[in-house]
Amino acid sequence: MNPDPNRRRVLLAAAAWLLASGARAATRLEPTPAQSAGPFYPTEPPLEDDQDLTRVRGGLGVAQGRITDLSGRLLDRDGRPISATRIEIWQCDATGRYHHPLDRGGARDPNFQGFGHTVTDAAGRYSFRTIRPVPYPGRTPHIHIAVFPQGERPFITQLYVRDEPRNAGDFLFDRIPPERRPLVLADFIPVQRDGVELAANFDLILEVTPRG
Numbered sequence: 736m737n738p739d740p741n742r743r744r745v746l747l748a749a750a751a752w753l754l755a756s757g758a759r760a761a762t763r764l765e766p767t768p769a770q771s772a773g774p775f776y777p778t779e780p781p782l783e784d785d786q787d788l789t790r791v792r793g794g795l796g797v798a799q800g801r802i803t804d805l806s807g808r809l810l811d812r813d814g815r816p817i818s819a820t821r822i823e824i825w826q827c828d829a830t831g832r833y834h835h836p837l838d839r840g841g842a843r844d845p846n847f848q849g850f851g852h853t854v855t856d857a858a859g860r861y862s863f864r865t866i867r868p869v870p871y872p873g874r875t876p877h878i879h880i881a882v883f884p885q886g887e888r889p890f891i892t893q894l895y896v897r898d899e900p901r902n903a904g905d906f907l908f909d910r911i912p913p914e915r916r917p918l919v920l921a922d923f924i925p926v927q928r929d930g931v932e933l934a935a936n937f938d939l940i941l942e943v944t945p946r947g
């Protein structure tokens with residue numbers, strides 16, 4: 736019996752559609768794992784909160800530590816840019832101290848801002864100038880990140896340094912399932928840039944409610 740050519744065409748088209756939609760689903764980006772904000776989110780607005788954490792207005796110099804350009808994109812799971820969205824980072828200074836009253840460690844680096852914010856551009860890009868994070872007692876180096884997508888709850892996570900030996904055994908890093916840990920790791924790569932020692936690229940992938 737000869738198969739009906741029309742029926743065959745329909746079946747082929749259906750198979751092609753199924754394959755294509757399967758491929759689309761498979762290429763959805765994995766969302767960045769969320770992490771707790773920790774105890775050192777600023778309790779009062781800092782005097783300065785621009786995207787360059789390595790200089791403080793009126794300060795005498797540049798922050799201690801390895802100056803790093805941190806940049807990346809804010810995307811939804813389909814890879815679409817999330818523009819005009821506030822991103823904040825905060826971290827301790829090169830001596831391991833946060834700008835926070837609860838952190839009563841040693842002397843603070845007066846030239847490190849400790850906290851900064853920016854807003855993503857039309858392509859979802861963001862950038863900060865900061866320092867490579869350093870360890871402090873009980874924690875591997877990390878940078879705290881908060882994202883404030885319009886109409887959504889804030890998204891909070893922490894960025895870690897790839898190949899940093901202290902990651903293994905860090906109590907918060909360990910909470911992320913091993914297969915998802917690459918999603919919070921960035922390479923800190925040496926660069927030849929005036930006054931900048933390292934560059935790190937880190938894309939943030941958010942699960943956001945589709946807008947119609």
Ligand SMILES: [Fe+2]
Nearest residue numbers: 773775874879
């Ligand atoms: Fe921290």
